[in-house]
Amino acid sequence: MKDNSVTGRLWSAMQDVGVSKAELARAANVTPQAAGKWFKTNSISRESLDACAKRLGVSIKWLINGEGDKFPENVVSISKKKHDQSSNVDSFIELDPWDSKTPLNDDEVEVPFYMEVELSAGIGSTIQLETSGPKLRFSKSSLRKHGIDYNAAACVKVSGNSMEPVIPDGATVGIDTANTTIKDGDMYAIDWAGALFVKTLTRRPGGGLRIRSFNMDEYPDENLSPEEAQQVRVIGRVFWYSVLR
CATH class of the missing domain: 1.10.260.40 (lambda repressor-like DNA-binding domains)
Structure with missing residues (x-):
């Protein structure tokens, strides 16, 4: 309803x-x-x-x-109109009908979609071979406007329910792999002790790290000590996501 x-x-x-x-x-x-x-x-x-x-x-x-x-x-x-916001590129994505045979225009770029890499939004998953499958199209100018080098952009599928209801199981996220500097409260793809996750990150005094899920009822905050935080590798900042499946 x-x-x-x-x-x-x-x-x-x-x-x-x-x-x-x-x-x-x-x-x-x-x-x-x-x-x-x-x-x-x-x-x-x-x-x-x-x-x-x-x-x-x-x-x-x-x-x-x-x-x-x-x-x-x-x-x-x-529809085939434009929406331009001056904040984050993940606010909106401009869509036009196309398929794999449609040629790229001058302002388009195809971003690789890694089908065999799942970023866990739950209990974690083993890192698998990064074999790229289909590609998703983005506007070069939109990415450039928000400081994203399209050569460093990639898309992957999220699994698990820890980021629901914002990012449901099976959603797609875009990652800026050139942006690995943590800005408190932003969302990142991380490699945490050999498992891949999408989480929001906040730095803690002394070099610690807080890892937060949107589904906090089932997944409470993980407050890592400086030593534990060393096991976390930031893969890139999430700059876009889609719940279309």
């Missing part, structure tokens, strides 16, 4: 645009825990709602009462 509450519409917009709770929390200047309570209690302040509407590029009138268009006239969805 469709959720017609304010937070239900907020969640719907997050899925359309591809923005996580952590990103919304930063936009609203609240903690991720506070953002999580919006959906558990179906309660959010007008100030936070305004910030969320601005971050998502949706109509505040639609968010509040469901009236009017979800996206203003200058913001469009997956």
Whole structure:
């Protein structure tokens, strides 16, 4: 059943645009825990709602009462129009019909999709041979605008439920392998003691590391000591994800 509450519409917009709770929390200047309570209690302040509407590029009138268009006239969805946000490239992806025989235009690049590498969002999986299969297409200018070298970009499939409901089992993520410097609260693909994961990372005093899942009820925070943190290798920052399966 469709959720017609304010937070239900907020969640719907997050899925359309591809923005996580952590990103919304930063936009609203609240903690991720506070953002999580919006959906558990179906309660959010007008100030936070305004910030969320601005971050998502949706109509505040639609968010509040469901009236009017979800996206203003200058913001469009997956038809062959453009949507340009000045924040993260994972906010939106421009899609046009194509297949493997469609030639690349001057502004397109094919990013390898590693079919035999699964980044676990659960209990972990053994690293398998990195054999590339199909490719996904991205705009060079969009990647360049957000500081991503397309030669360092790759896409992989996520398995497990630890990052649900934001990134469900079977979703695809784009990784910037040239960006391995941890920015607190951002999402990364990591090799942790021989297993691959997608998690949000936060540095701790003294060189420790906090590894966090969105599904915190089943997967509580892992607070690693400086020695334990040495076992974590950052593969790259997650710059995009898709829940289409």
